[in-house]
Amino acid sequence: GFIWFDGKLVPWREATVHGLTHSLHYGLGCFEGERAYATERGAAIFRLPEHTKRLFNSAKILQMDVSFTPEEINEATKEVIRANGLESAYIRPLFFYGAEGMGLAAKGLKVHALIAAWPWGSYLGQEALERGIRVKVSSFSRHHVNIHLCKAKASGNYMNSMLAHREAHNGGYDEALLLDREGYVAEGSGENVFMVRDGILYTPTLTSALEGITRDTILRFASDAGIPIIEKQLTRDEFYIADEAFFTGTAAEVTPIREIDDRKIGNGRRGPITEALQSRYFDTVAGRRND
Ligand code: PLP
Numbered sequence: 001g002f003i004w005f006d007g008k009l010v011p012w013r014e015a016t017v018h019g020l021t022h023s024l025h026y027g028l029g030c031f032e033g034e035r036a037y038a039t040e041r042g043a044a045i046f047r048l049p050e051h052t053k054r055l056f057n058s059a060k061i062l063q064m065d066v067s068f069t070p071e072e073i074n075e076a077t078k079e080v081i082r083a084n085g086l087e088s089a090y091i092r093p094l095f096f097y098g099a100e101g102m103g104l105a106a107k108g109l110k111v112h113a114l115i116a117a118w119p120w121g122s123y124l125g126q127e128a129l130e131r132g133i134r135v136k137v138s139s140f141s142r143h144h145v146n147i148h149l150c151k152a153k154a155s156g157n158y159m160n161s162m163l164a165h166r167e168a169h170n171g172g173y174d175e176a177l178l179l180d181r182e183g184y185v186a187e188g189s190g191e192n193v194f195m196v197r198d199g200i201l202y203t204p205t206l207t208s209a210l211e212g213i214t215r216d217t218i219l220r221f222a223s224d225a226g227i228p229i230i231e232k233q234l235t236r237d238e239f240y241i242a243d244e245a246f247f248t249g250t251a252a253e254v255t256p257i258r259e260i261d262d263r264k265i266g267n268g269r270r271g272p273i274t275e276a277l278q279s280r281y282f283d284t285v286a287g288r289r290n291d
Contacts, residue, residue, distance in 0.1 A: 007076075018098070021099045028097065034093070038087040045091065062152060093115045123190075124247075129254075132255070135175050138189075142181075164178050175188050175191070195238065197243055199273075
């Protein structure tokens with residue numbers, strides 16, 4: 001296969017970096033997670049312009065000067081799918097500082113760009129999409145810096161996510177639920193979170209969660225379907241007594257949550273509103289619905 005690297009398609013095995021790559025040492029870089037789905041008209045990347053926009057917003061927050069335009073990145077993303085003959089794929093664009101210099105100033109360092117794509121099934125397992133997953137509130141909070149920096153999908157932000165995900169796995173759970181510094185529910189390690197109670201759809205405000213593109217899609221679907229939506233700070237016990245809960249994300253798609261901290265959510269199965277939103281999501285990404 002091929003990876004797009006600084007403007008050229010290079011063979012997969014040649015898309016390597018030096019051991020002194022700046023972003024490898026300090027963790028400053030930004031990335032995206034996108035999916036292409038098989039549709040009647042071939043592979044279609046779901047909401048590509050929005051993902052590219054968020055990637056450039058992340059770079060702006062981190063003050064990384066990217067030498068490519070969003071249009072070039074959009075084109076390159078499609079090229080990666082074509083060149084690899086992929087029908088469906090997970091896509092990973094990345095901006096990072098190379099090995100041209102060290103030190104925190106990172107002055108004048110070149111921002112490198114790469115885009116890779118590969119076939120990837122459902123992130124939390126096919127069974128998870130139907131049965132739902134078991135989740136544990138994490139001992140790691142969403143922010144490891146004392147400022148709200150959640151608009152950037154930045155590699156330096158994922159230490160907590162990784163520690164939280166591992167902690168949940170080591171404890172026998174499928175995924176972690178991270179709280180913000182005040183103790184309100186923020187999001188999963190790589191997913192936004194929703195709950196349903198008495199027919200109302202709730203999701204945390206975006207003060208401590210990534211502006212998920214799947215989250216936005218689900219909010220649009222719910223609004224179309226006339227489901228009332230409330231965005232507010234939510235506590236973990238509100239989730240404990242919810243009728244339904246689910247995660248959203250490009251990787252996790254729409255994954256029902258059947259248990260949080262060993263408490264069954266609703267009847268412990270995928271709830272009706274979750275199922276309706278999930279099925280509309282899969283119809284839309286596969287091009288069976290035009291929205
Ligand atoms: N929250 C975090 C921390 C993420 O890394 C992701 C991943 O993409 C999401 C939420 C979901 O965002 P999206 O739906 O745009 O993929």
